[in-house]
Amino acid sequence: MxxxxxxxxxxxxxxxxxxxxxxxxxxxxxxxxxxxxxxxxxxxxxxxxxxxxxxxxxxxxxxxxxxxxxxxxxxxxxxxxxxxxxxxxxxxxxxxxxxxWAAENWTPPKKIIFSQLLIPTSDSTRADYIMDKIAQLPLIRSDKRGEYGQTHTLLVGGAGTAKTSVVLMFASKFDSEERLFKRINFSFATLPLNFQESVEAELEKKQSKIFVPLGGKQMTVFLDDMAMPERNTWGDQITLEITRQLIGDRGFYFLSKDERGTFKQIQNLKFVGAMMHPGGGRNDVPDRLKRHFFLMNMTAPSQRSIENIYGRILEVLFNPRKYSTEVISMRPFLIDATISLWEQVARKLLPTPTKFHYSFNLRELARVFGGICSVAQKHDYKVIQNSSNLNEKVPSNLFLIGLWRHECERTFVDKLVSYADKKVFTDMLNRVTKEKFKDQLGFEDEQLMTEYLFADFQRDDKINEYGELEEEAPFVYEACPDIEFIRNKVYQRLDGYNDKYPSKKMSLVIFDDALKHLLRITRVINSPSGNILLVGVGGSGKQSLTKLASFISKQVWFQIALTKTYNDNALKDDVKNLYIEAGPNGRQVTFIMTDAEIRSETFLEAINSLLGTGEIPGLLNKEDRDVIPLSCKKVYMDEVGVKGEDPSQTTLWNFFIRRVKDCLHMVLAFSPVGAKFRQRAQRFPALFTTCSIDYFLEWPEEALISVASKAIQKFKVDCTEEVKGHLEHHMGRVHNLISVVTQ
The missing domain is CATH 1.10.472.130 (Dynein motor, AAA2 domain, small subdomain)
Structure with missing residues (x-):
């Protein structure tokens, strides 16, 4: 910059x-x-x-x-x-x-949720030090320019350099009784109105035309992805102009009809920004805005910092009170192997115009260890110690390698766009597995390369002798005995879905690829803050598999009912209802959105904000913001409250938003065909950075034959079984052949 x-x-x-x-x-x-x-x-x-x-x-x-x-x-x-x-x-x-510089002390939470983890490193500590020093400077108005001085910080850096995490760690030290924190995610479609509504939602009147944050407190506003707003014909980013006005002049103009044009003075605000490096199609911010900030680059963390982060997490997960020495000794090997594989993938699988989402940064590392964490934390079920419910007993450390390989594949392989790229990754994974584990642990290649399928819905509900539900089965993420076992489980759940929704009955063929995509979707939506982007051409089964996955996960699923009059306000009304389901009611909700339902790109602005911060500007009015969080008070006191202490409105609001983020799961079903897909990746970054990506490739011939076989079974064909078999194979092959010829 x-x-x-x-x-x-x-x-x-x-x-x-x-x-x-x-x-x-x-x-x-x-x-x-x-x-x-x-x-x-x-x-x-x-x-x-x-x-x-x-x-x-x-x-x-x-x-x-x-x-x-x-x-x-x-x-x-x-x-x-x-x-x-x-x-x-x-x-x-x-x-x-x-x-x-040395990392600050970290006290691990009782339950590790990767989406909420903030672990200090030496890099974050030094950035925090400068941010704190700059924030302590008094606001002084310049006599010559009439503007207020540079007391704000802007973090610049590449993807995955922990810019957002550093700011959230900085804000986590605030005393909520004195200083509030507001995060605003910018995107390509963020308008000045969106920005002004986001800020005004946190203000109250102090005097006639002077406003302050709620309770008269100080407030730090975090402007994430600050350079994202669209440039107009004249090269201006008008959203950043109102941002500059608010920072430099401490206010903006009333929008209400009776006071329009009157300046609204806003006090007690400080700002922190974060943005990607400009260039490569990414915007810079105007110098007139830069001058208000202390600019600082967040460099990529060193290997020592990365090892320190995940070393501390695994130390908490695999401790002597829960696991044997055999498992605990795996901690350094897992970290070394993951970093080595990650570095090789980032060097070999580079982004191109058709593979623009090939960005492998620290988020990928977090997803690998997050999957391992989801198994390790459920120590009571002894998934690792007993090698899950596999048909044969496997040593715990060997099973842990299989779990690690599976999570690496889910993190890296699922977003790849071709079988050739998948083979490149598999070769790298096999090579790293041998290098990092074979000599140290003495296992044979065949043992190390064993593939497992994992699912969290293998256990059945307990039903009493009267056919009544006695106890719901827990969701335990564990290895499957074999593929036929889990396929039969899926068919059972499919029958249950069709019985519950007879008007929306689905006739699905659960061939191998469809089954694996289904397991990937359930894996994500059953994780706190789990969101997934399904990429595939129309008719590849994205919506059907998502509905079935949501049913299997016992979640409420919602999809927009498009009408001619459906607009931004209608979307906000629908999302508001989902907020109530996920927040106060604590229901797990699957929100499916497809290409066809995106009537306006402003829909994606709302979803981008929802994924980034958990909030949508203008979604809740002041009355809703006061009433809805109060309905979470009992849950807050049960989960994190301190006896005898009454939580503040701000504390309840933050708890409510966290519950929404944890319980409301976005499933975006997009087609990669055309320029829109790539444009959306540039314009709405949260859609790609906060979502796991599952790329639906063309179905293999075996899958097409399976579908043809089920379709033909519906008809009475006057021929031998042999001829019928040939017909099924012919239909599958012709479908594949046409696809190849038309490419």
Whole structure:
């Protein structure tokens, strides 16, 4: 990202002020050496803070060292091996000396939910330090420009560099009695009205034309994907112009008819932004907006940071109180193998115009370990210890390798667009499996490459002698004895679906590929905050399999009923009802949306916001925002409340939104044909970053023959069984042949 010189100089002065102010207020005597260290630290981050890793090393070695700046002492080995620079150090306010950044302490929650995990690293800690210092600067109005100064932070970085996580960690330290936090996700279709509605929903009147956050508190507004809004014909991003107005002038204009054109002054707001690096079709933000922010690049985390993150998670999951030494000893092997595979995939399977979603970042690592976590946490069912319900007993560590391979395939293979790419990945997975596990554990290749199917609906409800439900079967994510076992389970559930919905009866053939897609959908929607994007041409079974998966998972499923008058307001009314089902009622809900139901791209703006933040601007009015969260109070007190403490309205609202995100599962069914699919990936990033992707390839010939066989069974054909068999094979082959010829 480019930043004008005046912006960089302002950044330098502001950061230096933020560092010196608390020392001066404490009455400390500062020597020349201390001033120089603080100046060098501020200079490095303001002039080189937008650099990537290699550029930072050059900046440190070729500039700072040559001007004899008072730098931290870094040994040659640490510079070469660990790539340490001044950016890895800070001036400790107590000792007044350079100190290496270290990750803050992390207290694991009782239950690990990957979508909610925020684990500090040295990278997040140093970003948090600067954000905190900048946020403490007082708002001072410029006499010349009439604008307020630079007391906000903008994080820039590639996909998966933890920009959002860093901001959420920063906000998690706020005292909710003093400071509120509001997250707004921008997309291509975010309009000024959407932005203004999002901000105004958090405000109350203080005086006639002066507004403040609810309760008169301070509020930090997080602008995620800030550079996304569309550029108009003249190259302006009008949504960012009203953003700049709010930040610089502290307000915007009333929209109501009786006060339209009158300026609404808004106090007590601070801002934090996050955006991708500009270029490659991605927008930059105007310099007039940049000047209000301290700009900082979030570089890709080091391997040590990644190992630290997942090492701490696996240490909590696989501990001696729950698992044997055989399982615990697998922790370093799983981390090493996953990182190695991830790096190879990112190098080999590169994005192209037709494979634009081939982006493999830290989110993929989280999904792999998230799948392992979902099994490991259900320790009472002893899935790993007893090798699940397999027909033969398998050593726990060997079974864990099979689980790891399965989760890697679900994370990486399912989003690939061709069988050739799938083979490339399988070869990499087999190679890494041998390299990382064979010599250390002594298993044979055949044992290591064993494939398992996993499903969480294998157990049956308990029915008493009178045919009444006595106890519902738990959902336990475990390996299947064999493919026929789970296929029969699916056919049983399909019969149950058809009995419950006779008017919507489905006649499905559960061939191998359809079964595997069904298992993938249930795997995702049964996870907290689990959302999935199904990609395939029309008629590939996306909707039917989703409805069956939702029924199997005992969820409420909803799909838009399109009419001529269905519009944005109708969509919001439908989503509002789903909010009530998922939030106060705690029901698991599957919301299916297909290409055909997207009447306007503004529909996707609402869904993008829902997936990103759990909120849609203008969805709930002030009365709803007061009443609906109150209905969650009893559940809040049961789950996380403290006896004798009455939760605030803000606390209940945040709990309500979290419940909505956990319980409302989006299933998007899109076709890859045409330019719209790629455009939506660029314009509405949350659709792709927050959703698992399952790509429906062309059905194999065996599947087509199975479907033809079931179709022919409905008719009385006057011929031998042999001829009927030939006819079934002919229909399957012709379908495949036409598909090949027309490509």
């Amino acid at each position: 480019n930043a004008p010189e005046v912006v960089r100089i302002t950044m330098l002065l502001n950061l230096l002020t933020a560092l010196l102010k608390p020392l001066q207020e404490a009455g400390e005597t500062l020597t020349k050496q201390i001033y120089e260290k603080l100046f060098v630290y501020a200079f490095a981050w303001s002039m080189g803070g937008l650099f990537e890793g290699e550029e930072r090393q050059k900046f440190h070695k070729d500039f700072l060292e040559k001007v004899n700046a008072p730098l931290p002492h870094i040994t040659a080995q640490r510079q070469t091996v660990d790539k340490e620079t001044i950016f890895d150090y800070f001036v400790n306010p107590q000792t007044k000396d350079w100190e290496l």
